[in-house]
Amino acid sequence: MADITCTHCNLTFPEEVMIAEQQNDEPLFFCCKGCQGVYHLLNSEGLDTFYDKLGDTKLQPAIQNNEDLEKFDLEGFKNKYITTHQDGLSEINLIIEGIHCSACVWLNEKVLHKTDGVIETSINYTNNKAKIIWDPEVIKLSHIIQTIRSIGYNAYPYDPKLQEERAISTRKTYYSRILVAVFGSMNVMWLAVAHYAGYFGGIQQSFKDILNVAEFVLATPVLFYSGWIFFRGAYYGYKNNIVNMDTLVASGALSAYIYSIYAMISQRGEVYFDSVVMIITFVLVGKYLEVLSKKHAVDTLDGLMGSTPTEVTTIKDGVKSLVSIENIVVGDIIELKPGEKVVIDGEVTWGQGSFDESSLTGENEPVYKKNNDTILSGSICLDSVVHYSATKDASNSMLTSIVNLLEDSITKKPRIEQLANSVSGYFSTIILIIALLTFAGWFFWVESFEQALIVGISVIVIACPCALGLATPMATLVGISVAAKRGILFKEASFLETMAQSDILALDKTGTITEGKPSVVRSDYFESFDPSLLYSLVSTSNHPISKGIKAYLESKHETLKALALEEITSIEAKGVKATYEDQKLLGGNAALIQASNLKVDTESQNALFFFTINN
Structure with a gap:
């Protein structure tokens, strides 16, 4: 028996295994119960026009799996x-x-x-x-x-992990296609050198035939393997009555290829296999760069969540345990240690400490938090142990909201991109018409089919709206990605377009345009001391001011040593103390120094850090 095509999925199977039925005196064949059920479902819902849009595209058979x-x-x-x-x-x-x-x-x-x-x-x-x-x-x-x-x-x-596997698979496909295209292009161009030399200096027809055949052999896999992406895109565009960029690339390259075969067989005119491979290679590399740019932009979003802890320490009935952030519910008590990032919004119930909120507000000054104060996900606990009660779950916390904001900004297209998409569709159709008119005009004017064809193909290839259709969305995608890396968030991609028309930029706080990291602006010494002592003390703290002093000392002194300090104690929201060879080291704010019965001048526009040895 002959093979029969399934009415739903378009796959072919022997007639004896098909499920046959009649509908309005028209025979229907299905490869399985799944396809049969889907076909009748679509017809009953009035969605049978799907098969007109589907055309000859083959689908996977409909597998009914409801177990999970x-x-x-x-x-x-x-x-x-x-x-x-x-x-x-x-x-x-x-x-x-x-x-x-x-x-x-x-x-x-x-x-x-x-x-x-x-x-x-x-x-x-x-x-x-x-x-x-x-x-x-x-x-x-x-x-x-x-x-x-x-x-x-x-x-x-x-799931970003599954998408990573899909992206790697796509990149591998492009790798192999680009390798074939580049290999074919390089070798065809070497042969083209001989062709051009023969064109101007003369060449025997037998040698010319050998070069033509060699170029044909190299150009064929480039066009049909490397260029398959464009043929597939042009086919889907044709099925949906759309003339797209792939249509222009495929039609231009295929026209030159067919004419070159004719010229090679008839030994009349010149072949243009070199043009075929270069068209495919250059546009394919452009598409590959688009894939890479899109992947990097998505990586930025996934990286925001990937850099956050997946578990937190909870306290219940006096017992501490690690719990996945997805299982945290409102009211759970969470413990934060110095240096840990907050991943769930909440309210302090025990302890006090300084928090780095520069990633959220741009302000480099640590924020002191005490009982009943609100802490936001994305901030970092700097110097003490704090317990707080979760006021939101992971999906509604500040950090998740930021990531969702970025994802929405990428999916929402600005007006310029919507305009580019609509214009590029009309543009492609107009270019095809102009190319046909150009071909007809040159053919009747110079009466040379070869010259008219090459000029017509040139119009198609050179006017291909790749820059219009690809550069606009990619500029939006990459712009949002780069801004996110630098701490700038756009609620919608359209705001990028709006900013281009702005004359004045108003900022509401100084931290927005600074580095977000404190640095030493002045240092006063009352007595000389070994700077390695201060360097070692501030190295034990994660506080931004300690890090700023550490960077300052490294820039001023070349012979600093990391000393082995003892009895290192972090004093909540005040500073740190330690001992080294019977020397008592104390470093922190004015409150810490005043608690040691030392009088200091606290009048300053900047944050103050005091360091004492043996009081």
Whole structure:
């Protein structure tokens, strides 16, 4: 029996294994119960136009797997992946597995929009990431996942580690394609040197034929293997009635390739295999740089969360234990040690200490926190042990809000990018029309098919709107990424565009435009001493002022030694003390020195640090 194509997934199987049925006197064949169920589901929901958009694209057979659905409703899963809004709505980022084209995106969005309880669905075709907002009072997340699976796709929560594996796979694909393209380009250009020399100085036809065949052999894998990305993009564009950048690159390179084969076989005219490989290589390298830039930008966001602890020390009934931050609930008592980063917002219940909030406010001065004061995630405990009560869970804390802010700023396109996307679509169509008119004009003017074809191809390749369509979103993506690395957060990408039209920049605090690190502006010595003593003392502290003094001493003295201090004690919110060979060292603020019955002048516009030896 002959092979039959499945009505849903377009895969072919022997007729005897197919499930056959009739609908309106039209035979239908399905490879499995899953495909049969999805087909009838789409028809019953009025979504049968999906198959018109799908065309000949092959899908994975719809596998019905509902065994693990209950895990999506577990409390631990909810705490880790789901964000709860103030209005009670829930939000999650999912990766939709099985998306092959824009028709797949259309189908998933349509089905979810028609599902009761789903408020918003948006799917990014470039990375298959879906943002879904729903009402948990109306529908459970497990039912949403089941709905996605019922139409032949699968979904799992967005995880940076899984995305890293996907990004590595994409980079490896580009590596191999670029290697083939560069190898072919280099060798074709060597052969082209001989071609050009023969063109101007004369060459026997037999030698010319050998060069033509050699260039053909090298150009073929470059065009169809390295350039497959452009042919695939052009094909999907054609199916959806869109003329895109890939259409221009593919049509220009393929036209030159076909004409070169004709010239090689007929021994009339010149071949342009060198142009074919250079077109593919240069644009492919540009696409690869786009992939790298996008990966680096995403790494910046993942790095913000990756640099934070995944566990905290909690105290319950006098027992300390390490608990994952996803399992922290409001009211839990958390212990902070000197140097630890705060990952859950809360309120101090015991102890006091200084906190570095420069990453949040830009102010380099440590902030003193005592009982009932609020501490924010992203700040760092500097000099003492503090206990505090969690007032928010991990998903609603300050640090998570910052990361979510950055992710939203990348997904929201500024007006200039929306304009570029719409213009580049019309632009590509116009360029194709101009190229055809150019070809026709040159052909009738000079009556040379070869010259007219090359001029027409030149119009297509040179006018390719890659800069328009790629540079605009990449500039937005990289701009937000670089700003985030330097402590500048944009709520939306459109603010980048707005800033370009600004004449005045107003800043509300000095810490915003400083380095965020204190430095020594003046030092007064009442008696001479070994600077290694002070250097060793401040080296035991994580306080920003101690670090500033350490950097100052390193710049002023070349022979500093790290001495082995004893009885090192950190005094909360005041300073540090230690001993070295019967010498008592004391360093800190005025309160610490005054507590030792020493009188000091405390009038200054700057932060003061005092250092004494044996009082």
